[in-house]
Amino acid sequence: MASNEVAGRPVDYAGDHAVTPILPSERRSTFDVALVAAGFCICMSGLFTGAAMAAGLSLWQAIFATFIGNTILAVYGGLVGAAGAQKGVSTTMLSRHAFGRDGAKVIGLLWAVTLVGWFSVQTGFFGQTINAMFPNGNPLASVQVAAGWGGLLMMVTAYFGYRGLSVLSKFAIPAITILALIGIFAAVGQSGGLGALAAIAPVAPITVGTGITLAVGSFAVGATIQADITRYAKDVKAAWIATVFGYMIANTFIIGAGAITALATGSGDLPSAMIALGLGIPALLILIAGQWTTNDNNLYSSSLGVSNVIKAKKKHIVLVLGVVATAFGVWGMADYFVPWLVILGVGIPPVAGILIADYWLLKRGNYTFGPGTRYAGWSWPAFAAWLIASVLGYHITWGIPSVNSIVIAFVLYLGLMHLCQNLRVEAGIGSIEESQTGF
Numbered sequence: 107m108a109s110n111e112v113a114g115r116p117v118d119y120a121g122d123h124a125v126t127p128i129l130p131s132e133r134r135s136t137f138d139v140a141l142v143a144a145g146f147c148i149c150m151s152g153l154f155t156g157a158a159m160a161a162g163l164s165l166w167q168a169i170f171a172t173f174i175g176n177t178i179l180a181v182y183g184g185l186v187g188a189a190g191a192q193k194g195v196s197t198t199m200l201s202r203h204a205f206g207r208d209g210a211k212v213i214g215l216l217w218a219v220t221l222v223g224w225f226s227v228q229t230g231f232f233g234q235t236i237n238a239m240f241p242n243g244n245p246l247a248s249v250q251v252a253a254g255w256g257g258l259l260m261m262v263t264a265y266f267g268y269r270g271l272s273v274l275s276k277f278a279i280p281a282i283t284i285l286a287l288i289g290i291f292a293a294v295g296q297s298g299g300l301g302a303l304a305a306i307a308p309v310a311p312i313t314v315g316t317g318i319t320l321a322v323g324s325f326a327v328g329a330t331i332q333a334d335i336t337r338y339a340k341d342v343k344a345a346w347i348a349t350v351f352g353y354m355i356a357n358t359f360i361i362g363a364g365a366i367t368a369l370a371t372g373s374g375d376l377p378s379a380m381i382a383l384g385l386g387i388p389a390l391l392i393l394i395a396g397q398w399t400t401n402d403n404n405l406y407s408s409s410l411g412v413s414n415v416i417k418a419k420k421k422h423i424v425l426v427l428g429v430v431a432t433a434f435g436v437w438g439m440a441d442y443f444v445p446w447l448v449i450l451g452v453g454i455p456p457v458a459g460i461l462i463a464d465y466w467l468l469k470r471g472n473y474t475f476g477p478g479t480r481y482a483g484w485s486w487p488a489f490a491a492w493l494i495a496s497v498l499g500y501h502i503t504w505g506i507p508s509v510n511s512i513v514i515a516f517v518l519y520l521g522l523m524h525l526c527q528n529l530r531v532e533a534g535i536g537s538i539e540e541s542q543t544g545f
Contacts, residue, residue, distance in 0.1 A: 119419075139338055139345070139348040145399030147356040149360070156168065157373065159364075165303050179322060183329030183332040186458050189462075191345035202475075207538040209485055210414055214411035217407055232397050234249055261429075271403060289389070292380070306369050327454045329353070409423045412427065456515035460492060463520050480540075481538050491515045
C-alpha cells in the first residue's frame, strides 16, 4: 500500500482531494490509472506531431525518434508521478515543500493559465476540424457552434473529477485504438503497404535529434503534472506502469499514427484521411474521443492548481474555467495565445526538475501533508533555479529545450540548497501551518 503520511485527518472541502491526500481506500487499480494516463496522451496534436516528423524523417527514423522522446517523457514524468502516488497528492501539492506554501500558489496559477489556455486552443481547433470534416452547411458543424458544444462536452467529465476521467477513458481508449487501427490499415493498404511507406524519402529532411525534440515538446507540460493522475495509483510500481503505458504505448501509438497517415495520404489528419476513405462515422468518433480525453484532463489539472490558490469547491472552479476557456475557443481568441503558451511550455518543465531533486534526493520522500504541517512561505532557491533554468532553456539552441531546462533546474536547485546549508542561510522565507481544510 502506498505511503500516505498526514499529520491529521484533513477535511476534503474542495472535493476530489484537490488539497488533501488520497485515502488508501480510494486508490484505483493499475489498469484504471493507466487508461486515464493513456487518455491524457491521446489527442489530435499527437497526430500532427507525427505528421511533422514524417515530413523530415523516414518512417523508421520517425518511429525511433518517437520512442526515444517518449522514453524521456516517461522517465521524468514517472519520477514526478511516483512521488504523487507515494503521498497521494497532485503536482501542485508536492510543490508546497519545494517552493513553499505561498510559492505553490504561483505554481497552481501557472498550471491554470497554461492548461486553460490549451483547453481553449483545443476547443477552437475542435470546431475548425469538425467544420472541415463536414462542410455541408450543417449548423452543428459550424466552427463556433462546434467549438461551443465541444467545449461543454469536455467539461462534463472534468466536473466529476477523477471518476469522470476514469469512466470516459474505459470507453474511449479501446474505441480510439480500434478505430484508429482501421483507418491506419485502410490508408496503408491504399498506398501500397508499409514497405512502400518506408521507402518514401523525406521532403524537408531534419535530424533525428530534431524529431526527438518534437516528440518531447508535444507533451513536456503533461509529464510535469503526471502526479495529478498517478496520485490515485495504489503504489509507486503502479504509478510507473501507468506512466510508461501512457507515454511508451499510447503517445507512441498516436504519434506513429500521424506519421504513417501523413506518409500514406499526404496529411497527418487521421480523421480527415478516414473520411476521404469513406470512414466518416469512425473518423468523427476518433476526433471527439481523442480531444475529449485530453482536454478534460487539461481542465481537471488546471482546477487542481486553482484549488490550491483559492478556497472554493473544485467543481465550481471547473465550471468557471471551462466556460471561460470555451468562450475563448468559440470567439477564436485562443489562436492568439499559442506563442505565449509555447513560451510557458519552456517554463513549466523546470518545475519537474526541482520537484525531483527536492523529493527524491534532498528530502528522500519525507513529505507530510495535513493539519499541523508547516511549510516555508517561499523558497528562494526554488524560484531562482526555476527562473534561470527557464531563461536558459528558452535561449539555448542545441538539444531539447524542455529537457535542458529540467536538467539545469535540477542541478541549480541542488547547488543552491547545498550552498544554503554550508553557509547556514535560510532557504525558506516565512512559515505557514496547514489548516484542517488543507490551507
